[in-house]
Amino acid sequence: MLNWTQLSKGIYLVKESTFRTNRINSLLIEDGKENRVILIDANYPTSDIDELYNRISPPALAFFASHCHLDHIANAYYHQKRGTPIFCPIQEESFIKSLDALVENVGISKIGLKDKYLKMVKKYIKFKECEHVNTFNPGLESFEYDTVNIETIHVPGHSPGHSAFLIKPKLEDQNRKILFASDIGSHPYYGDMCSNLKQYRQSIDKLETLYFSDDYILVPAHGNIYLKKDENFFNRIRAKINSNGTKVLNAISKKTPKTIKELVLDKVLNPKKKFVPMIKDLYLFWDGGMIFHHLNEFIEQDLVEKIEEIDFLNDKYIRKE
């Protein structure tokens, strides 16, 4: 079942009511004519997508993907089957068209976890590739509809094409603008090999400046949404990243070098986290990648030194005197 919450006239937050992790705060925008809608990150279970198309007139005018991580686009193919055109950032076109390209780019193959990852995708996520997608160049392209203008904002770091959307209503009685912040949110993730921690920090600054410049409803792709201005939303994300960094640095000793594998198994980032057995090894990638990006920052700051071993998981790190 889908829960619809009106945010502004003709603009709805639409959310699946399952207990799946990574449920999305998707947006649905009515275009005013023939019951047509525009969808943002509308990645629900297929039964919910059926429910959606029973309520609106298919196809939708567009399905915009903020980026091509599977929690945002795994079922885009199912929208496409209904004739809805899919739009994604140009930097990630290959991800949505080929699972191999996705696996290669995020770096899972590099650490030898490809088979395990594909098994997890098959069992839990059931992603199917899209055959044809339209691309947009985030930050350079915007989309005009009868009721809204959708501006794309390039906020890389989480992923290379990661995009936020600024939704500006055009009708006078639609009063609020919406800033869809995508995966710049309370659980910052930057663990893919194509993630970039420095860019993630810059993207936080960029979105914050925009958010403070006007009145917006703030909608991150996961978790709470903010109808009232939350002055500290972006500071909380910064604090979380800095706290992750501190945990990593504190775990590196001056005497005994440590590998990324050891740091992940020690649960340096999330001491209380339970590793789900079937996907346990994948934390070597998810947590390992985040740790890796922090370690690279510390190497740049001359705080940590890397001792090259055979691969990513076994390279050793030691704190400098």
Ligand SMILES: [Zn+2]
């Ligand atoms: Zn993501």
